[in-house]
Amino acid sequence: MVETQLRFRDDEPVGDPAVTVDSFGDQTNAAAVRLEPGDDARDLLPHLSRIKLVDVNFPAYTDGRGYSAARILREAGYTGELRAVGDVLIDQLAFMRRCGFDSFAPQAPLNAADAAAALERYPDVYTPAADGRAPIWARRHPQDGNR
Amino acid sequence: MYQYDQYDHAMVAARVADFRDQVRRRLDGSMTEEQFRPLRLMNGLYLQLHAYMLRVAVPYGTLSGAQMHMLGDIADKYDRGYGHFTTRQNIQYNWIKLDEAPDILADLASVEMHAIQTSGNCIRNTTSDQYAGAIADEVVDPRPYAELIRQWSTFHPEFSFLPRKFKMAVIAAETDRAAMRLHDIGIQIVKNAAGELGAAFYVGGGMGRTPMIAPLIREFVPIDQMITYSEACLRVYNRYGRRDNKYKARIKILVHELGRDEYTRQVEAEFAHLLTQGIEPPLAELERIKAQFADPAFESGLPDTLDRSDPDFAVWVDTNTHVHKQPGYVIATISLKPVGGIPGDATADQIRLMAALARDYSFDELRVTHTQNIVLPHIGKADLYAVWQQLNEAGLGTPNLDRIGDIIACPGLDYCSLANARSIPLAQKISERFAPREAEIGELKLKISGCINACGHHHAGHIGVLGVDRKGTENYQLLLGGCEGADTSLGTITGPGFDEDGIVDAIEKATEVYLAQRGDGERFLDTYRRVGMAPFKEAIYAKEPAHG
Numbered sequence: 001m002v003e004t005q006l007r008f009r010d011d012e013p014v015g016d017p018a019v020t021v022d023s024f025g026d027q028t029n030a031a032a033v034r035l036e037p038g039d040d041a042r043d044l045l046p047h048l049s050r051i052k053l054v055d056v057n058f059p060a061y062t063d064g065r066g067y068s069a070a071r072i073l074r075e076a077g078y079t080g081e082l083r084a085v086g087d088v089l090i091d092q093l094a095f096m097r098r099c100g101f102d103s104f105a106p107q108a109p110l111n112a113a114d115a116a117a118a119l120e121r122y123p124d125v126y127t128p129a130a131d132g133r134a135p136i137w138a139r140r141h142p143q144d145g146n147r
Numbered sequence: 148m149y150q151y152d153q154y155d156h157a158m159v160a161a162r163v164a165d166f167r168d169q170v171r172r173r174l175d176g177s178m179t180e181e182q183f184r185p186l187r188l189m190n191g192l193y194l195q196l197h198a199y200m201l202r203v204a205v206p207y208g209t210l211s212g213a214q215m216h217m218l219g220d221i222a223d224k225y226d227r228g229y230g231h232f233t234t235r236q237n238i239q240y241n242w243i244k245l246d247e248a249p250d251i252l253a254d255l256a257s258v259e260m261h262a263i264q265t266s267g268n269c270i271r272n273t274t275s276d277q278y279a280g281a282i283a284d285e286v287v288d289p290r291p292y293a294e295l296i297r298q299w300s301t302f303h304p305e306f307s308f309l310p311r312k313f314k315m316a317v318i319a320a321e322t323d324r325a326a327m328r329l330h331d332i333g334i335q336i337v338k339n340a341a342g343e344l345g346a347a348f349y350v351g352g353g354m355g356r357t358p359m360i361a362p363l364i365r366e367f368v369p370i371d372q373m374i375t376y377s378e379a380c381l382r383v384y385n386r387y388g389r390r391d392n393k394y395k396a397r398i399k400i401l402v403h404e405l406g407r408d409e410y411t412r413q414v415e416a417e418f419a420h421l422l423t424q425g426i427e428p429p430l431a432e433l434e435r436i437k438a439q440f441a442d443p444a445f446e447s448g449l450p451d452t453l454d455r456s457d458p459d460f461a462v463w464v465d466t467n468t469h470v471h472k473q474p475g476y477v478i479a480t481i482s483l484k485p486v487g488g489i490p491g492d493a494t495a496d497q498i499r500l501m502a503a504l505a506r507d508y509s510f511d512e513l514r515v516t517h518t519q520n521i522v523l524p525h526i527g528k529a530d531l532y533a534v535w536q537q538l539n540e541a542g543l544g545t546p547n548l549d550r551i552g553d554i555i556a557c558p559g560l561d562y563c564s565l566a567n568a569r570s571i572p573l574a575q576k577i578s579e580r581f582a583p584r585e586a587e588i589g590e591l592k593l594k595i596s597g598c599i600n601a602c603g604h605h606h607a608g609h610i611g612v613l614g615v616d617r618k619g620t621e622n623y624q625l626l627l628g629g630c631e632g633a634d635t636s637l638g639t640i641t642g643p644g645f646d647e648d649g650i651v652d653a654i655e656k657a658t659e660v661y662l663a664q665r666g667d668g669e670r671f672l673d674t675y676r677r678v679g680m681a682p683f684k685e686a687i688y689a690k691e692p693a694h695g
Contacts, residue, residue: 037390062185062268064308068386071305075424091169091186098304111177117168122161124154126298127374128426129305136154136298137428140435 002055002085005110006093007103009081014053034085041069048078056101058086067099074100074130090118100130148211148512149294149439151259158301159256162263166190167249174246189269189307191262192248195562199243201251202265207275207293207317208236208515212506215513217258219498225251230498232483232491234555234604235314236274236515237265241562263301268309270300270381274316276324277516280440281524283472286338289319291436292346292373295428299374306381310388311396313381314353326517326607326631328352328361331398332380337367344370350380350410351402354601358637359399364411372418375427379418383410442473443510443525449475453528460535462586463546468531477528481521481538482545482553486582487575490556491519493543500541508534518555518592520548551591551658552578555604559597559614560621566597568614568621576651581658588658591671594629607631609672610654611638623650627657627683628675641684656686 004013018034019027021043032053035041044051054073056066070082081103084096088106093115096104104110128135151159166186173183187193191202203218210218218238222230225247226240233239243251255261265272273293280288296315300306306313316325319336327333333349345367352361368376384398387405402410451474455461469478481501484490493501501521505513508530514522526534538544547553554577557563559570574595581588594608598615605611611626622644629638645653658671660683665674675683 061182062308063390064268064306064310065386065390067305067308068382075420089182090172092308095302095304095307114168114172114177118165121165121168122302123157125304126158126301127303128424135428136158137432139154140152141429141431 002083002105004083004103004105006115008097009102011081014081016053018053018055035066035069037063037065039069041072042076044073045076048073048076048080051078051080053081053083054078055083055085055105058084058088061087061089061092067095070096070099070101071130090115093119094122098125098129098131098133148209149206149290149436155259156256159259159261159263162190162261163249163252163256166252170245170249185267185308187248188267189264190248190252191265192243192245193266194564195241195558196560196564197562198241199245199248200239200241200562201243201248201262202233202235202237202239203255203260203262204265204272205237205260205515206297207273207279207290208277208517209279209290210505210513210515211258212502212511212513214258214260215502215505216499217254217260219495219502221251221254222495222498224254229492229494231489231558232493232515232519232521234517234519234557234602235265235272236277236517237272238515239558241558266312267307268311268313269307270303270309270313270315273297273300274314274325274330274517276318276320277514277522278324278469278478278524279319279514280442281471281476281478282320283470284322285320287319287336287344288437288440289317289336291433291440292319292334292336292370293317294436294440295374295433296377299377299428306385309381309385310390311393311398313384313398315377321633323632323635326604326635328635329354329358329604329607329631330361332377333361334373336370339367346370346373346376348376348380350414351399351407353397353399354604354606355397356394356599356601357397357399358601358606359403360635360637361399362402362407364407364414370433371430372422372427375421375424376414376418378426379414379421382417382421383413387413443512445473445476445525446527447473447475449527450529451475453477453531457532459539459544459546460532463535463539463544464531466546466550467548471525473525475528477526477531479523479526479531479534480516480548481523481543482547483520483543484547484553484578485542485545486552487579489571490554490574493521497541497543500537501543504534504537518553520553547585549590549592550585551581551588551593551610552585553592554578555592555594555608557596557598557602559595559603563597563602565600566614567599567616568597568623570595570597570603570614573612573614573623573647573650576647577654580651580655584658588662589670591658592630593654604631605629606637607635608638609670609675610657612650612654613640615644617644621647623647625650625653625657625687627680628672630672639680641680641687643688653687656689657683660686
């Protein structure tokens, strides 16, 4: 059972079990889907309007494909819950938030204080991602309105 | 030179706090070594054979005097009084205590330095031309583009857990002094027919056990799309690079397996998408950075001649200096390859002396070269003799740039837990054996790696040496004909390997073939390319049966 430890959304959590990408296309009533590292997040793009939860599995925290999957979904306009599950550790949380994850279900519970500190540590970011934070170059050039 | 503003300062300070906290959690046991490992690696901290090693970033190899001085002080305070300059234009300290590493990072931050992403499966420190800003043949100074890449790649949220490490180099001259095509991404800043600046992208080069020369995938990316194009190259790699085998995980394997055309097609599709995402910094940011790389206040009308009456000085001038774009100035390379020394090592006192010379004579600037030497980029010709005298007194006046004694060597089995063979003692032997004939032999780039990971760039040496483990004993293979630069080529193995003395003899035989056969003005590499492997092989293996 996947247990959410951290959630940065106000809406009601989705209770549906997440199905695999393979079976998701056929199960037209499914609202939750689970991406494995080898899955192509773009396969979900035709179905975004009915998806309420995407679980992105990190079998090992060193496998970074899930970061690209998350950004691709957010860049395509997905606004539902995007949850990192599996080998999710404290020092990856900030990167994951930046890529658009808004909930976390680590397989081993995280120390809450250390997690909060890690998420707060960096005052700014150098490059834009999927979290809407203005990068440092935008702060340096606020007059450059076309960006 | 680039100077931090409040934002850069705050980011590096946050990193120091971040790492201090990570070390605390490791030491109090709340993190396992396995969990800590990639975190410390992304801060440049390796566990070697005997101690921790800290690799400090020198972005695009450029340092101020104050920064260099701090590197000397760190060597004294936290290490054993020396540091080791590396082929990534960085510096490494080999005897670091884990609990002191956060303090070193704090000291570095005080002079606008860090160890961010000097290791790990992320975008590493970006390298560049060591003569940038001082040489006449560049289209533009490449360093502002490298700085833009530094900022974009620092803590990149999507690309911090790549299949494997990722190295980028940026040059802006036709003459490639940065081995650009042996990088995961090599960028050459160019001007098109309309006079506009753009970036040529070479993707999928590298050394290691499968050396490859990067193919050109896009001749001209408009300069205000360079970051977006880089992001597209990385995203395709992050998604599809192999993760099943670490030896096949570099982007060169992906580009090779997909083929250049298919990889390029995927990048172009991702690029078209990413152009809609607003990730490119505005040109105003590039201009802000460029302004900080403006030429120093060169004096015009300085005498453009040197007093060569001291013959030792004249020899050093001929080997170790290069023409500067500004009349009256010269580019000087300080060899960190004294006869019998450890390539790339410098003592704390030597480091501080180089810092002082930069401050007093070179507009407060130094460069680290990928060949493990130090450059004073802007010396007035009138000052050169005084500079050389001080260098010479400190053991830094060796006149052997690009000669056989100017060896690139990895740390090898003396330090590295990956190595199969020692590199340093071999480099010392070669240096001693050939010192008397160095001038006669002329330009000959010799590079030694202690294992197939090729940190010593042996594939790109005119003469390359690869240390392997052969049934429990160190064995050295000989390669000929490698070259980095515009005419990049990879070396070819001569045949069966040698023991430590045998490899030095084999190199000597190779140089004798060259000396006997060289045509007018030919370097070792030119002769090799003209006559081919056969005469070298014949001489090297004569008298000895070619056993396995």
